[in-house]
Amino acid sequence: MRASRLVTLLLLLQNRGRMTAQQLAEELEVSVRTVYRDVEALAAAGIPLYGAAGHAGGYRLVDGYRTRLTGLTTDEAQAAFLAALPGTAAELGLGEALAAAQLKLRAALPAELRAHAGRIQERFLLDAPGWYGDADRSPHLAPVAAAVWARRAALLRYRRWRAPEEIERRVEPYGLVLKAGRWYVVAGGPSGIRTYRVDRILGFRPLEEFVVPDGFDLAGYWNTYLAGFRARLHTGEALVRLTPEGARRLGVAPVSDGWAEARVPIESIDHAHGEFLRMGTDIEVLAPAELRDRIAATVRTLARSYGS
Template sequence: MRASRLVTLLLLLQNRGRMTARQLAEELEVSVRTVYRDVEALGAAGVPLYGAAGHAGGYRLVDGYRTRLTGLTAPEAEAAFLAALPGAAADLGLGEALATAQLKWRAALPTELREHAGRIQERFLLDAPGWYGDGDRTPHLAAVAAAVWARRAVVLRYRRWRAPEEIERRVEPYGLVLKAGRWYLVADGPSGIRTYRIDQIIELRPLQEEFTVPDDFDLAAHWQDHVAGFRARLHTGEALVRLTPRGAHRLGVAPVGDGWTQTRVPIESIDHAHGEFLRLGADIEVLAPAELRDRIAETARTLAARYEE
């Protein structure tokens, strides 16, 4: 465990520059006293690092020092190649760079790990878009990515679902998110931090104005909160239903025995649930709310009469 922690500490200093003992302790999830001992161990092993006291102090490596680690495990090498999304990299204009980087990385790996990484690429493929779509047309994605990287503001002309359907606003692009084959921009604007679908951007005008992202902003945490809020707003009601084993499986409900399963499921609205439940055909019976049950019964009567004709 300690050897792994020493390597992690070394890489943290190599990649981030100066770090205080407390910062290192938080990253490594150890005490500050343990960090002091680890730093002494690295120094005794010949790693050229030094510490400075005071407000601007901390530990750092001597300028120009870089370690070459060949201690990657097979699962780590496999995961690194599996994590690369060629489609996403190509969307961002980085497809060629990704391919080149993988070639360099593969060449630097020991023979055994190189074979492991090669098998991953031969046997696993990550395809982000859903079945019934090829992803979105995103002609402005590269420009948005450039603005995110350079921390420069942009002016968007954007299409949205509510009136006015077209808006124009100046925003500060904080980050990009790829969700189920669709790209989203998280940006700060007149109404605070908002999420924009890249394929709904009609026009984009980059500005020369630079901005600073708040220190307490975390893209992953923000997106997680956004998704949780979206789901909470989406499912504002519930329905009481009976499901056959097949219906329970299709709806993602754990069946009870081999017969009908009665359960409550969240619904977005009567209209939305009406369409979704009709897809299950005879594998579902809606018990409540009464309005939804009546709507589905009326649709079933209409369909029966139509097919009898």
């Protein structure tokens, strides 16, 4: 346990530069006294680090010192190679960089961990897009990614669902998100923070640099956005009767035999009409009346079409 903590402490100093004992203690979730002992142990092992007292003090490594990644555990090495998505990196123009980084990482690993990493790539493949949807083929993904990286605002032309369908506005791209094979850019604009599908971008012209607002967290924003999206998605409710198989498919309380009634959230009459028809005879809609009538009319039309 301590060996792992010592490696983590060393990597923290290598990646972040000078850090105080208090900062290291918070990162490592140990006491400041423990940090002092760990620093002494590293120094005794020949690691070139030094500390300075005072307001601007702290510990740091001698300039130019780098450690090899021999502190990686087997699980950590496997995760590093499993987490890499070659297709995603290529879309962002980083395919060659990813390949080079993996070669360097593999070279830095001990022989046993190199073998584990190789087996991961032989046996696991991460394919982000869904079955029934193609991944983005947007010519503007690379420019958007470059603007996100360089913190440059942009003049955006965008095609949306509602009128006016085509809009143009100045935006400040804060980050990119890949969700189910589609890229989304989170950007600040005249109406606050908005989310745009990259494949709907018609034009993207970089402008001046900008500063991201203090406290903005991309992951936190995205989680809030998804929660709001789901809340807006299911705005209605339907009363249905289900067979045991129907209950299983809708994820409601199962029934051992016979039919059971349940109330399920629906996005809209149109959406529920299509979704419930796919369930065939495992579901009967009782309410709302408009949805029941729509499904009954469709069933009658189908019966006429397939009649002898």
